[in-house]
Structures are given as structure tokens and as C-alpha cells.
Amino acid sequence: MINIGIQTQLSFFSIVLLLILLFSIRKQNIRKSVMNKLYRFILWTTVGILLMDITFVFANGINTPLAKFWLPFSLVMYFILHIVIAGLWMLYAEYTINDTTKNFKKIVLWIAPIQIAVIFFSILSINGDFLFRITAGNIYERGNYFYAISIITYGLIILTMLKTIKYKDRVHKGDFYALLIFPIPPMIGGFIQLSFEGLSLIFPGVALSLMIVYIYIQSQLTNTDHLTGLSNRREYDRILSIKSQNLRKGYVMGGILIDIDDFKKINDQFLHHVGDQALIIFSNILRESVHEDDFVARTGGDEFAIIFESKSPSRLDEILEKMNEGLHEFNQKKEYPFELQVSSGGLIYNPNEHQDLNEFFKLLDKKMYDIKEQHHRG
Numbered sequence: 001m002i003n004i005g006i007q008t009q010l011s012f013f014s015i016v017l018l019l020i021l022l023f024s025i026r027k028q029n030i031r032k033s034v035m036n037k038l039y040r041f042i043l044w045t046t047v048g049i050l051l052m053d054i055t056f057v058f059a060n061g062i063n064t065p066l067a068k069f070w071l072p073f074s075l076v077m078y079f080i081l082h083i084v085i086a087g088l089w090m091l092y093a094e095y096t097i098n099d100t101t102k103n104f105k106k107i108v109l110w111i112a113p114i115q116i117a118v119i120f121f122s123i124l125s126i127n128g129d130f131l132f133r134i135t136a137g138n139i140y141e142r143g144n145y146f147y148a149i150s151i152i153t154y155g156l157i158i159l160t161m162l163k164t165i166k167y168k169d170r171v172h173k174g175d176f177y178a179l180l181i182f183p184i185p186p187m188i189g190g191f192i193q194l195s196f197e198g199l200s201l202i203f204p205g206v207a208l209s210l211m212i213v214y215i216y217i218q219s220q221l222t223n224t225d226h227l228t229g230l231s232n233r234r235e236y237d238r239i240l241s242i243k244s245q246n247l248r249k250g251y252v253m254g255g256i257l258i259d260i261d262d263f264k265k266i267n268d269q270f271l272h273h274v275g276d277q278a279l280i281i282f283s284n285i286l287r288e289s290v291h292e293d294d295f296v297a298r299t300g301g302d303e304f305a306i307i308f309e310s311k312s313p314s315r316l317d318e319i320l321e322k323m324n325e326g327l328h329e330f331n332q333k334k335e336y337p338f339e340l341q342v343s344s345g346g347l348i349y350n351p352n353e354h355q356d357l358n359e360f361f362k363l364l365d366k367k368m369y370d371i372k373e374q375h376h377r378g
Helices: 002-026 033-059 065-098 104-124 146-166 173-181 184-195 202-216 233-245 263-270 272-289 315-333 357-377
Strands: 132-134 140-142 252-260 295-298 303-310 342-348
Touching (some): 002 202, 033 065, 033 202, 065 132, 065 146, 104 146, 146 184, 184 202, 233 295, 233 303, 252 272, 252 315, 252 357, 342 357
Antiparallel strands (some): 252 303
């Protein structure tokens, strides 16, 4: 009875947590619809399994017709959905790493035989002794091949972890750690579960992992540029609105607008995936050029903005110098088939000279394009 109480409470708490996450992402205007859909599929699948966990414990050992139907049905679905969850997670990680669905078909075709085998042996277990067995008293017991499902599920998840590590340079830091941490709570729950038959901790662990993913990845999709990991235009406009009302005393505020020169040529000559690489590389250069509390955004295709506050106006020149050093270092290495040159306009905001921040950034925009014209003529 203690196990039943613990199981019910854990499953109920996990369902409430997942429903809160579902409600939260439903209210978001998320750009990456593929990731959002996959995440919702994982959430709903986990909710379904947890509901089965709750009803399973009350059917186990009960000899009514309904209990005799529900116990084997819930067990079959439970084992089948193990592979579904692992497969969905592989797709989610794949899209997070490569930002494309082109490998989805390969992954599905690779998992399909495993899923079919699990379905087959789950059904056979109703009257056999494979993944589980049901005694004459309608009591669930682990089958002879119970551990096979855990090995397969964790194997798929570990493969996903290894791929994440292999391609960590393609993934933003926060996303990388979220993908890496995801398997840990369910794996810990699984090891504990092995010692306590009848107690299911894997999917409460999955619920905890999904909350971690939400914090580090899903919640960032509304205000983060999906390619570069910088803030997006929406966040840029929000920060401008905040700064216009809350300039700190004793600090100067500066802005820099930047445009990559001849970016269209990079796209046309080397195709868009190389253009995307150029944007990511330049974004990393910008990150290295600013302090942690400075604001950096990708505001358009090849357009970027930096907003900073400092006690010294010389901070503007420091940022530009670091940025130019980063560009020079990149171009000197010649590791890629293109070089990066930029046009930038930077100014320190002066309330006595500039009517408001909108006017200030219009002047910045004009300054940047004047420099860009000089580059084209030069």
C-alpha cells in the first residue's frame, strides 16, 4: 500500500507539472514549430503513460472483468510507449542540433523495426512470459526479458547523448547541457525502480527532464534567434522600450548597429548553409567582444545590434576594437571559404543631443549605412 500511495502521488504531481508546461507553451508564439510540436508530443505521451501508471496500480491484483482487461492493456501500452518516447526525443535532439527535418525519415525507419518487435513481444506477454507476465490472481510480475526494454530504451537515449556530444559545436551552450542532462533523471529513476518492483520512477523522471528542457530550450524560443542563439528582433524592441524608461544614473548608454558586408555573395556563392555558418561565426565573435550583461541581438538577416551601459564612453571603442580583432583573427586563419567584413555604426546616447532612443538608433542606422556605402565605393 505504501508503494501504491507513493506511485499515485508521484504520477499525479508529474501530470500536474506536465499540464502546466503544456499550458505555458500553448501561450507562446514560438518560431520553431517543429521543435514545439515534438516537445508537445513528448509531453502528451508522458502524460498518457503516467495516467496508466495511476490506474495500473489500482487494477493490479483485482479480479474484476474491467481490471483483467485494463492491466494487460496498460502494460502493453506502457512498454510500447517507452520506444515512442525515446524516438521522439531522438527527433527533438536531431532538430536542435541540425535545425532541419531531413534526417527524420532515416531515424524513423531505423527505430521502426525496434518498435514493431516491442509491440509483438508486448502482446505475446499477455499470455506468455516475455516482457511481463500476469498471474492467475491478475498480478503483474516482471517477465524473463523485462530488462531488454530498459536496455533498448536507454541505448537509444545514450546514442542521442553521444550524437549531442559529437556535434556540440552546432548547439548553443544552454541547449547542449539540456540535451545532455535529459536522460539523467529517468535513468536514476530506472535504477531505483529495479530495486522496488511495482514502483515506476522512470516517467516522473522524464517529467523532471522535460521541465529542464523547457527552462533551457523551449522558453528561450520566443525571444532568441533560432540560428545564432542571440536575442531576436522581438527582444531587441522590448529592451529598447525598457531602456528608454530606465537609464541608470551615473552610466552612459551606447549602441552599435552592424551589417555583414556582401553577405548575399556568400549565400549565392557557397549556398545558404554556409551563409548560416557565417552568421553563427560572427555571432560568436560578437559574444566575445562584449561583457556578459551587454545586450546583443540579431535584428535582421545579416544585421546585428549591441546595447550596453558603462561608466565610461570609451567602452564603445573597446567593443569595436575587440570585434575587429575577432574578425581579423578569423580571416587570418582561412579555415572557411569566405572572409567576414562588416559595416558598423556606434554612438553614445546623449539625452541633450538625441530626442529619444528611437531617434538615436535612426542616427546609428544612418551612420552604419554611410560606412557601408564607403566600403562599396572603396
